[in-house]
Structures are given as structure tokens and as C-alpha cells.
Amino acid sequence: MSLAMFLQHGLNGLTLGSLYALIAIGYTMVYGILRLINFAHSEIFMLGAYFVLWGTTLFFLPWYVAMVVAVVVTAGVGILVDRVAYRPLRDAPRISALISAIGVSFFLQNLTIVAFGAIPREVYRPLWLETPMLMGEVRVLPLTIFVPTLSFLLMLGLVWVVYRTKAGLGMRAISKDIETSYIMGVSVNRIISLTFGIGSALAAASGIMWALRYPQLQPVMGSIPGFKAFIAAVFGGIGSIPGAVVGGVILGFTEIMAVAFFPDLAGYRDAFAFVLLIAILLIKPTGLMGAKLEDKV
């Protein structure tokens, strides 16, 4: 394989990887605080893309405005899901919230079918993102630069919130010890809402950019990327934000490179993630950057 080809695949891998990473962050943040796998997160990703469709076709918003609005609305849906489906179960056994999450996932998928129909829809894409540029020998899609760059900026924003703001301090505190945070005066429910809001906004951004790359919208479009992002979060060490980012990028990269080097295996593309999952669970069950898991008392 020529260097030019390798770079091209590399950019594709980075693009896919950042999309996984953005979703994985939401899984890992919610898990870090509530020890809950939010299975509805795939549907949040999907809704982000659908809301752009809605914004551009129903309200005739310009695409970039529709995207921002979609991110905000999806964040609201994420917060609402927590309020309605998880908060009432906060003191219940953890398995109850997990079942509730699966229920929400089905509900949102079917609600989307009712609202938008099950027929795949195409979303508007600005043409310049799809026009290859020639940089030396390398054919570069502007999209494969735009997606990793925007993802990187969003992650920087996240780091700022988590490590430089008071709400971020609250998040880091309740991820370790909810009760003590509570008696220190941290409004736990508000911080949890914020966590769902941020995680959902990032998933929406991922879904929207996913639709720029793969422009077919379907109500079940979240399942596979959601699953893979979940694997990325586990691979990186669930509960760790850097782990989710690294896991996502590694997963996206491996997937693209495996297909590039072994085109015959292209049909097994979706299986790579699961092979990776099994491998990490055998070698280092807490993931690359996962701390030792202590069960909450």
C-alpha cells in the first residue's frame, strides 16, 4: 500500500474513530456517575440526525442552524429520558434502571418510526464537504478533516467543563461518592441532568456528522454505531473520559485499516469491534485506562 493510500485510510479511520469517541463519552460519563449503561444512548445519536432533517425540511432552517438546534434539542431529550426513566429508579436495584434503559431505547426507535416513517431518508449535505481535494498525492475529503477537527474541539470543550468549572468539580465528586457530595452541598440531581445533557449533545453531534458521512437516515441507524461506541468505552475503560476517546479512535482506526489491508474480510467489518472487545475482556477486563472497579457500597 502506498503512503498516500495509507494517509487516506488514516484520515477515514480518524473520522470514524472520532464519531465513535463522541458517542462513547456519553456512555462512559453516565456510567461513571450512575453505574448505568444507558442503552438509549444509541437512539439519542439517531435522534440528533433526525432533528436536523426535521429542522431543514419542516422549518426550512439553514443546515448549520438546524445542526445547532438539533444538538440542543437532543440534549434536552437526554435530560428528559433521565428524568422520566432513570431518576424514579435511583434507589432501586441497578438492574431495574438497565431494563428501563432498554425500554427507552425501543420506545425512541418506535417513536421515530411513527414520527418520521421507517423509510430511509436522505439528509442535506453541503457539497464542499464531499468534493475531494488533492493534497500532493493524497485525495482528501474535506469531511475527513472537518469531522475530526470539530470532534476535537468539542472534546476540548468537555475537558474544560469537567476540569475547569464548578459543575465539573461536582461531576468528578459524585462519580466517586454521591452521598458525601450531597452533604457538601452539591445538587446531585442537577449535576446528573447536566451529565445527561452533555453526553446527549455529544452523541447528537456524532449522529449529525455520521449523517454527513453516511447520508441515509433510518430509525435503527443508531444500533450498530451505538454498540461499537459502547465497546469503545469498555475497551478504553468504562468510566474514564480519556479512555472513551482513545477507545473510540482505536476502534475506528482498526476497523478501517483491517478492511484496507484485508479487503477480503470487508464482510466481517462489524465483527472486528467484537473481537477487540473479547480480547480486552480477556487481557485487561477494566479496559486500557480503567481504574480498578470498586463496587459501590
Add this chain to the structure above:
Amino acid sequence: MLEVQDLNVFYGGIHALKGLTIQVPQGRVVTLIGANGAGKSSTLRAIAGLIRNKKGHIRYRGSEISGLSPVDIVKSGIVMAPEGRKIFPHLSVLDNLRLGAYARKDKAGVEKDLKWVYELFPRLEDRKDQKGGTLSGGEQQMLALGRALMSAADLIMLDEPSLGLAPKLVREVFEIIATINALGKTVLLVEQNAFAALKIAHHAYVLEVGAIVLAGSGEELIADSRVRDAYLGG
């Protein structure tokens, strides 16, 4: 300042506090002593708002606070330093202290109190960027006290602050409690180390299986033969 009247607490089927009544006057050190499981921690947790299943009255500066959430109780001026210190091991010393001030909005006041806490505990300033979990047991207890002070609460509830510390550090902790009190804070202290607690307490209560069996000044209880037999080793 704080009045607890006929407080009953239930854990599942267990009746942990049975009509507990205590008073904590402003500016005083009040201590609750008693054996393990007598209900000392339950009393503090109920006041802090962590126990919902309770009956009775808790009044602070004349208003009923028994229905408030832990966050509102901190805002009203009562803070608890929990048993086992419960500092955040993965956060820096400074972040731990800032968490203590989480419910406050007065930024200038927070900075002022931070300086004050550093004056009280110079070692915390030396280690402000270090992770809480890397501190020694004694330093962690200082951090837990400093964090409680950062809330600017007037009533500080301490749950077993001397637990697990070396004798020299235990003395230091009780000196600090006396200092904090001298600086104007009211202290409600729960201790197994009954002798040390009674020595610095203005008022003391002896708790047995969820009810007060004896009350008096610290000195009176040290002199009381029943207390001597049961808690001070004869």
C-alpha cells in the same frame, strides 16, 4: 441554636432512634457519646438530611429543617464531616476544599475562608495540588475538617473525627476542635473516645440503644460513676 425533639429514625424494620431529644446552644461544644450502634451517627445523618424515614422535630435557629434536602441544610448553615473522613481521594486537596464551599455563591468569602483554612492547617497549603488519597490519615482528617469549615456553616457536626488516628494526632484533633469552637463555631461532636470528648464538651449526652440515658456538662459526666464504668474504663 439546634433543637432536636422526639426524633425517631427507622432503618427498614429497625427503630434506630427512639424519641431522641437534644439541644445544641450557640457557641458550645456538645458531644454525644455511646457504644457502637447506639444511634450516634444516625442522629447526625438525620440532622444532615440523609435519612428520610424519620419522625420528630429538628429546629435550627427556630425554623423546622427536618424536611429539607442535604443541600438546603448545608445552605442553612449546618455541615457534617462524616465518619471515615470521606475525602475525595482522586481530587486534589484544593478541589476537596472547594467542594466544601460548593453551595456558596460569595466568591470573595470563599477565597478568604480558603486562606483562613490554610492558616489553621498549614500542611494542607503545602499539599494543595496533591491528590487527597495520598495524604496520611492525620492529614486527611485535617482536610475533612478544613472542607467542613469551607462551607461557612455555623454548626459543624463531626462524626468520629479521631477514629483510626495515632494518640498524638488524636490530641491534635481535639485541640483543633477546641480552636474551631473558640473561633465562634458551634460543634456537635460524636465520639467513641469518650474521655477526650467530655473534656472539651460544654454539654454532653449519653446515648444507649437509640435514646438519651444521661445528660449534663462534660465535667459532670466525667465524674459520674455510671459513665466511668461504662465508657471511661472504670
